[in-house]
Amino acid sequence: MEPSAKEDTQPKPRLIVRLGIFLASHHILFSALCCSAGIIALLFLPSLAKNTYLSENALIPGSANPLFSSEDVTEANKFIKGIEAAAGESRGGIFITNVTGKCQNS
Known part of the structure; x- marks a missing residue:
């Protein structure tokens, strides 16, 4: 056993x-x-896969630019300044810190 x-x-x-x-x-x-x-x-x-949609735009290689141009940067800076101006007007002249970290009087 x-x-x-x-x-x-x-x-x-x-x-x-x-x-x-x-x-x-x-x-x-x-x-x-x-x-x-x-x-x-x-x-x-x-x-x-009968109901699958394939966009023709997805088949175009190189159509997108992965880098920002100087025009894009200028446009973004104008947009930020517009937002800062609108925020300054709505707050009645309160100091706003901009992107560079400096305080400015609106």
Whole structure:
């Protein structure tokens, strides 16, 4: 009776370990199953994506400029000054800190 008592004391491997061992021992079958599922999904893709919209503008590479030009900076500065002027008028001449950190009297 001692051998059965010794077997009971050994813990069973974790589920993830058993799954890994199973997949490693049946890797050819698992690879064939995954390839078949991929091919089937590729064949069903046109029927599954009928309501998908693709913008033609997304296909134009290089249409966007990732850098700011000097015109953009000038326009942004004018916009900030307009906001500061509007805020100064609504507050009745309270000191406003501008972007450079200097205080100015509105």
